[in-house]
Amino acid sequence: MSTASSSPRTDSVPTPSFSVPSTSSSPPSSGLGWAGLLATLAALFLSVVSFAAAGIAVPDIGASLQATAAEQSLVVAIYALGFAVPLVLGARLGDLFGRRRLFLIGMAGFTLFSLLTTFAPTMVVLIIARALMGISAAAMVPQVLATITASTQGSERARAVAWFGATAGGATAVGQVLGGVLLSIPLFGAGWRTVFAASVVMGALSFLAALRWVPSTSAPGHHSLDLIGTSLLGAALLSLLVPLSQGSGLGWPVWCWALLGAAPVLFAAFWGWQRRLHRSEKAPLVPPPLFRLRSYRVGILMALILQSAYGAFTFIYALTAQTGLGWTPMHTALVLLPFALCFFGVSVWSGTLAIKVGFRRLLIAGGFIQAVLLAITATSIFLQHAELNSWTFSTLLMCVGAGQALMFGPLVGAMMADIPPAIAGAASGVLQTVQQASMGLGVAIAGGLLSAAVSGATSTIAGTYTSALAICMIIQAAVAVTFALCALTLPRR
Numbered sequence: 001m002s003t004a005s006s007s008p009r010t011d012s013v014p015t016p017s018f019s020v021p022s023t024s025s026s027p028p029s030s031g032l033g034w035a036g037l038l039a040t041l042a043a044l045f046l047s048v049v050s051f052a053a054a055g056i057a058v059p060d061i062g063a064s065l066q067a068t069a070a071e072q073s074l075v076v077a078i079y080a081l082g083f084a085v086p087l088v089l090g091a092r093l094g095d096l097f098g099r100r101r102l103f104l105i106g107m108a109g110f111t112l113f114s115l116l117t118t119f120a121p122t123m124v125v126l127i128i129a130r131a132l133m134g135i136s137a138a139a140m141v142p143q144v145l146a147t148i149t150a151s152t153q154g155s156e157r158a159r160a161v162a163w164f165g166a167t168a169g170g171a172t173a174v175g176q177v178l179g180g181v182l183l184s185i186p187l188f189g190a191g192w193r194t195v196f197a198a199s200v201v202m203g204a205l206s207f208l209a210a211l212r213w214v215p216s217t218s219a220p221g222h223h224s225l226d227l228i229g230t231s232l233l234g235a236a237l238l239s240l241l242v243p244l245s246q247g248s249g250l251g252w253p254v255w256c257w258a259l260l261g262a263a264p265v266l267f268a269a270f271w272g273w274q275r276r277l278h279r280s281e282k283a284p285l286v287p288p289p290l291f292r293l294r295s296y297r298v299g300i301l302m303a304l305i306l307q308s309a310y311g312a313f314t315f316i317y318a319l320t321a322q323t324g325l326g327w328t329p330m331h332t333a334l335v336l337l338p339f340a341l342c343f344f345g346v347s348v349w350s351g352t353l354a355i356k357v358g359f360r361r362l363l364i365a366g367g368f369i370q371a372v373l374l375a376i377t378a379t380s381i382f383l384q385h386a387e388l389n390s391w392t393f394s395t396l397l398m399c400v401g402a403g404q405a406l407m408f409g410p411l412v413g414a415m416m417a418d419i420p421p422a423i424a425g426a427a428s429g430v431l432q433t434v435q436q437a438s439m440g441l442g443v444a445i446a447g448g449l450l451s452a453a454v455s456g457a458t459s460t461i462a463g464t465y466t467s468a469l470a471i472c473m474i475i476q477a478a479v480a481v482t483f484a485l486c487a488l489t490l491p492r493r
Contacts, residue, residue, distance in 0.1 A: 032151040032215060037160055039213040042206035043107060044144045044164065045171045047137040050114070050199045051079060052175025053182070054130070055318075056329045057192040060183055064190040067123045070249060074127050077245040082134025083141075084436035085237045089230050091142035091429025092285050096225065099143040099150070099425065100216040106140025107210060109133075111203030118188065118196040133199075145412070145428035150217040150421035155355045158413050162351025165409025166344040169401075172314070173340030176333035183329070217421065229273050229285040236266035237437070244440040248447040286430055287423050294491050296427065299415035300434055302363075302486045306407060307435045309479040311442030316450060316465075316472045324465025325388060335394045339401035346405035351413070359414035360490045366406025367484025373403045374477035381470040386462035407483060414490060446472065 032040070055076050062072045094102040113132040120126035148160045182198055183191035240263040243256035250256065277284040291297045321332040354362050377396040381388060412431070419427045453468050454461070 032148065032156075032160065033213070035209075035213040036151070036215055037148070037163060039206070039209040040103075040144050040147050041163060041167045042202075042209060043103060043137075043140040044167050045174075046107075046110065046199065046202050046206055047083070047141050048168060048171035049175035049178060049202075050110075050133065050137075050196075051076070051083075052172045053179030053195050053198070054079065056176055056179030056333065057183060057195045060190060060192040061123075061126070064192060065123050065126065071123045071127065073246070073249050075130055078127055078131045079134040079137075080245060080436065080440065081238070081241055082131040083137045084134075084241055084433060084440075085234055086135060086138040087142055087433045087436065088233060088285060088426070088429035090138040090140075091146060091425035091432075092225065092230075093139070093425075094143045094146055095218065095423070095425035098216060098218045099147050100210070100214050103140050103143040103147070103214055104207065104210055106136045106138070106143070107203060107207045109136030110140065111200055111207060114196055114199035114203055118193050118200060142425055142429040142432060145416065145431070146425040147214065147217055149416050149419055149424035149428070151215055157417070158355050159351040161413040161416060162348055162354070162409045165350070165405070165412055166347030169347060169404065169408060170340045170344035173333065173336045176329075177337055180328075180330035180333045217424075224283055226274075226277060226283065226285040229270060229277070232266060232270035232273060233285060236263055236270055237433070239263040239266055240437060241440055244437075244444040248444060248451065252448075286426055290419075290423060290427055290430070293418060294489075295418065296415050298486055298489055299411055300431070302411055302483055303415075303431060303434050304438045305479050305486075306411070306483055307438035308442035308445070309476045310404070311439035312446035313442075313472055313476060315443045315446045316469050319450065320465040320469045324462045325386075326462075327390075331390070335390050336397065338394050338398035339404075342398045342401035343405045343408075346402045347409040350405055350409045354410050354413055359410050359417065360487060360492065362406060362410045363414065363487035363490070364484050366403060366410065367480045367482075367487060370400070370403030370407060371477040371480035371484070373399050374473045374480060378470040378473040378477065381466055381473070385466055386460055388466055403480070407480070 058072045058075055061067060061075060067075075090102060090106070110133055113129050113136060117126060117129040117133065120129055145161075145164060148157065148164060152160050178198065179195050182194045185191060185194045187194045187197065239259040243252075243259045247253075247256040271288075274284040274286050275288050278288045291300075317336070318332060321327040321335065322329065327335070350362065373396075377393075377400055380392060380396055384392070415431060416424075416427060450465075450468050454464055
């Protein structure tokens with residue numbers, strides 16, 4: 001695959017629902033432009049920053065509202081669940097009723113519920129408000145990639161997707177640093193309230209920008225909603241994500257395992273229903289022909305392994321830095337900041353690079369480069385052990401950020417290059433749901449392994465945590481090699 005503007009893939013299969021159009025046609029007349037792109041990306045940035053900043057603020061919330069450990073974990077988990085579970089539904093609603101409309105509704109809700117969170121008097125109100133923030137994010141965020149796909153073509157789309165990838169990765173560290181700074185400014189009696197107040201300000205500004213610059217796009221066709229499919233998918237995602245987010249903290253009770261066992265059955269029932277609707281020429285929530293595109297089908301697998309590995313790393317890194325090494329939240333975030341900045345810069349550059357060398361080649365090279373960089377970083381951690389130097393580690397992470405950028409942004413570009421506007425929302429929703437679920441899977445696996453390592457530790461706490469971090473990065477290196485091998489199976493252009 002050499003460029004997003006080449007001829008269509010030979011493995012595209014026309015169906016009664018849609019056919020895959022050539023991406024070599026001229027850009028849509030609506031266009032996007034820089035102002036529209038930045039206004040659209042604001043939703044993605046805001047949702048990720050809010051999630052990352054809230055994670056930093058959790059201890060302060062617990063002290064301020066006398067919350068239990070379980071309640072504190074829910075502040076983060078309930079937002080993730082509210083975000084992930086209705087993502088595909090939010091994407092489909094954007095396809096049917098207008099992406100700009102759903103974008104504005106989601107942004108307005110996110111801003112209002114952020115205000116409620118800022119002044120929440122109790123943990124119950126705070127948790128409910130965080131769940132509603134997540135649901136609002138599920139309405140606005142799928143419209144970002146769908147709007148980019150529907151409004152751009154060829155090299156313009158490649159560059160826009162590169163900015164999408166840069167925003168998704170960079171916003172995490174920005175949120176952590178911003179959370180650390182705002183926690184020291186107790187404008188409303190507590191630092192955590194200032195953290196959520198920042199979301200109100202950013203949300204209001206983003207809403208005004210969207211009103212002016214985000215174009216209106218939608219998908220023609222059936223204006224009906226697959227309620228049975230929506231219910232089955234929601235139940236399947238809850239069965240998967242609730243145990244993943246809460247199982248470790250609760251000691252993995254029987255009901256968690258029962259839900260995990262039910263998840264594949266529910267997913268199978270959902271997919272069977274989608275195929276049945278498609279055969280009857282009705283409008284399924286997720287069009288089955290979407291997975292006849294090899295680039296999308298293989299890309300989903302690549303996204304799953306990439307995001308689960310990254311989720312495990314972020315979880316273990318935060319615990320290693322703060323619990324194992326005793327770093328402050330600000331120190332922890334600042335060490336990660338060069339990673340985010342390098343990720344952002346290389347992600348933006350990767351859009352131009354992908355046009356020249358092709359998504360497939362860039363993904364293969366990125367996977368192998370990342371594997372080498374992760375192996376070097378893991379070796380350095382093993383050698384330093386409990387005496388891990390912040391400057392050395394931060395420099396190595398900066399290089400890892402470059403490798404990560406050569407994987408994430410080009411992967412999204414390769415998957416979305418040939419997606420027709422009619423199903424751009426569904427494609428975006430499925431991709432982002434897989435990313436969210438994969439992050440949860442990575443955290444759950446890492447949490448279980450880390451708990452076992454700490455309970456059976458024979459060395460110091462710091463040494464145990466740093467060893468766990470090094471092992472995590474070795475596993476990430478193996479994942480990066482697998483990622484590159486998967487990229488070899490992507491269609492050639």
